[in-house]
Amino acid sequence: xxxxxxxxxxxxxxxxxxxxxxxxxxxxxxxxxxxxxxxxxxxxxxxxxxxxxxxxxxxxxxxxxxxxxxxxxxxxxxxxxxxxxxxxxxxxxxxxxxxxxxxxxxxxxxxxxxxxxxxxxxxxxxxxxxxxxxxxxxxxxxxxxxxxxxxxxxxxxxxxxxxxxxxxxxxxxxxxxxxxxxxxxxxxxxxxxxxxxxxxxxxxxxxxxxxxxxxxxxxxxxxxxxxxxxxxxxxxxxxxxxxxxxxxxxxxxxxxxxxxxxxxxxxxxxxxxxxxxxxxxxxxxxxxxxxxxxxxxxxxxxxxxxxxxxxx
Amino acid sequence: xxxxxxxxxxxxxxxxxxxxxxxxxxxxxxxxxxxxxxxxxxxxxxxxxxxxxxxxxxxxxxxxxxxxxxxxxxxxxxxxxxxxxxxxxxxxxxxxxxxxxxxxxxxxxxxxxxxxxxxxxxxxxxxxxxxxxxxxxxxxxxxxxxxxxxxxxxxxxxxxxxxxxxxxxxxxxxxxxxxxxxxxxxxxxxxxxxxxxxxxxxxxxxxxxxxxxxxxxxxxxxxxxxxxxxxxxxxxxxxxxxxxxxxxxxxxxxxxxxxxxxxxxxxxxxxxxxxxxxxxxxxxx
Numbered sequence: 360x361x362x363x364x365x366x367x368x369x370x371x372x373x374x375x376x377x378x379x380x381x382x383x384x385x386x387x388x389x390x391x392x393x394x395x396x397x398x399x400x401x402x403x404x405x406x407x408x409x410x411x412x413x414x415x416x417x418x419x420x421x422x423x424x425x426x427x428x429x430x431x432x433x434x435x436x437x438x439x440x441x442x443x444x445x446x447x448x449x450x451x452x453x454x455x456x457x458x459x460x461x462x463x464x465x466x467x468x469x470x471x472x473x474x475x476x477x478x479x480x481x482x483x484x485x486x487x488x489x490x491x492x493x494x495x496x497x498x499x500x501x502x503x504x505x506x507x508x509x510x511x512x513x514x515x516x517x518x519x520x521x522x523x524x525x526x527x528x529x530x531x532x533x534x535x536x537x538x539x540x541x542x543x544x545x546x547x548x549x550x551x552x553x554x555x556x557x558x559x560x561x562x563x564x565x566x567x568x569x570x571x572x573x574x575x576x577x578x579x580x581x582x583x584x585x586x587x588x589x590x591x592x593x594x595x596x597x598x599x600x601x602x603x604x605x606x607x608x609x610x611x612x613x614x615x616x617x618x619x620x621x622x623x624x625x626x627x628x629x630x631x632x633x634x635x636x637x638x639x640x641x642x643x644x645x646x647x648x649x650x651x652x653x654x655x656x657x658x659x660x661x662x663x664x665x666x667x668x669x670x671x
Numbered sequence: 672x673x674x675x676x677x678x679x680x681x682x683x684x685x686x687x688x689x690x691x692x693x694x695x696x697x698x699x700x701x702x703x704x705x706x707x708x709x710x711x712x713x714x715x716x717x718x719x720x721x722x723x724x725x726x727x728x729x730x731x732x733x734x735x736x737x738x739x740x741x742x743x744x745x746x747x748x749x750x751x752x753x754x755x756x757x758x759x760x761x762x763x764x765x766x767x768x769x770x771x772x773x774x775x776x777x778x779x780x781x782x783x784x785x786x787x788x789x790x791x792x793x794x795x796x797x798x799x800x801x802x803x804x805x806x807x808x809x810x811x812x813x814x815x816x817x818x819x820x821x822x823x824x825x826x827x828x829x830x831x832x833x834x835x836x837x838x839x840x841x842x843x844x845x846x847x848x849x850x851x852x853x854x855x856x857x858x859x860x861x862x863x864x865x866x867x868x869x870x871x872x873x874x875x876x877x878x879x880x881x882x883x884x885x886x887x888x889x890x891x892x893x894x895x896x897x898x899x900x901x902x903x904x905x906x907x908x909x910x911x912x913x914x915x916x917x918x919x920x921x922x923x924x925x926x927x928x929x930x931x932x933x934x935x936x937x938x939x940x941x942x943x944x945x946x947x948x949x950x951x952x953x954x955x956x
Contacts, residue, residue: 542841543948544840544841544843544948544949544950544951545950547948547949547950548950548951548952551950551952551955551956552952555952555955585948589947589948593946593947593948595947595948597950597956598948
């Protein structure tokens with residue numbers, strides 16, 4: 360008797376999400392576990408966006424900051440550099456400067472920055488706040504408005520501010536990141552609340568909260584894996600939006616990407632270490648279900664893209 | 672089915688104040704309401720009660736038994752308080768119960784008391800370490816508690832095994848494992864071991880409107896698995912028993928006339944069985 364390969368097929372499918380206008384990118388859409396192309400359809404590669412900021416990245420380690428030397432003082436130049444030189448498929452601008460503990464920039468300041476970037480690049484844009492509940496609720500609706508017509512991703516909406524941010528994303532026809540803090544049940548709850556206010560689940564990207572390798576990655580991994588299984592095996596509709604791995608901001612603040620070679624010679628090259636750390640974190644999350652990733656170091660991004668090449 | 676009324680707990684503000692002021696009124700009122708709703712025993716949870724626990728438990732037992740003709744479930748980790756309560760307990764109203772022993776050596780002395788006063792005792796299937804992962808771990812701990820009970824001279828018929836109900840909002844996968852544990856516990860002896868649960872913990876952390884629904888239907892599923900006793904809200908359990916025929920029909924995949932109720936039951940069964948992911952708004956999906 361001929362051997363029949365056992366195949367696991369699922370009734371559910373991850374929702375495909377398309378962002379951008381002139382240049383568009385689509386991610387999600389698969390009806391099988393990550394890279395299980397032998398068991399189902401995977402119409403799209405995971406999308407990896409390069410991260411930029413509204414203010415100079417003073418708190419980034421030197422190894423990643425120097426990549427953007429000469430452009431990172433100006434978000435418009437920085438965005439152009441990512442698009443033209445680094446061939447970024449998508450750009451994520453994080454408005455950290457608006458955080459009250461940072462530069463406390465106003466919504467007007469943020470609008471200017473976002474408008475400048477939108478005018479300068481064609482790549483799809485992910486517009487992120489500073490993760491400050493009240494300030495994001497103030498800033499994100501304004502930038503969503505100025506980006507109307509560009510089919511961006513706005514984020515992050517959380518349990519405490521989702522109404523304002525989702526309403527703005529809806530009115531200005533953007534996609535929305537819904538973030539909860541490493542709790543699968545609360546993640547589902549937030550997506551339900553969003554759909555209950557009339558926000559289409561086709562426009563949600565779920566962020567179960569990222570963590571870096573060695574700093575709780577396994578928690579994010581497990582939550583993502585369970586969300587994916589709920590979407591596919593249980594056909595749970597509110598768990599079918601694609602998943603975000605917001606990798607860069609978690610990786611580049613840990614000891615392993617900062618400790619110098621003088622202090623810890625046994626850890627090897629600092630630059631290589633940081634790049635590998637970001638690439639490993641991103642690839643792990645891709646294997647657990649992330650379809651959208653935000654990264655900082657172009658070399659780490661390149662590594663992950665090569666990894667995807669091997670798998671698709 | 673033995674319903675042990677859960678309402679006299681130090682966690683409730685009104686009860687705590689009445690305990691502190693030795694105000695019999697609210698305690699007896701709550702005991703009576705539970706008796707009238709069908710409770711067969713009244714739980715008296717006085718917390719760890721490190722100071723004055725003995726006198727407080729004595730007062731609770733006599734106050735409750737003055738108002739209702741029921742035995743009391745003595746709920747504290749304080750050994751001396753349990754003994755003080757057992758001494759004044761009126762056994763004409765039934766045999767008292769100790770809540771609880773476990774596989775933690777610190778709790779073994781409770782078995783001494785159960786043997787000395789020939790009363791019932793709850794054996795919580797947890798050890799000194801973390802929480803049990805599944806029904807097998809619970810059954811293994813149960814077997815150890817049974818052996819320990821026999822060693823201390825406690826009749827297995829007086830031992831009620833408690834699989835430890837956990838919150839569905841944070842550990843959803845445990846809900847069905849606890850049901851399976853109740854089934855497994857019974858097979859550990861002949862005649863079957865008795866089982867008990869602290870029911871309401873299933874819905875701890877859930878929205879107010881969802882709590883009674885989860886409590887009632889989880890109770891009915893446990894009842895079908897052979898559960899003997901539950902520390903619960905007797906009024907809710909009374910409602911549950913009234914709904915049992917309908918619920919069993921839905922469990923068996925049959926249609927019932929009240930479609931709205933059928934949906935609520937179906938969704939709750941799916942959440943308990945782990946067929947759908949729990950979310951606070953699961954009923955609105």
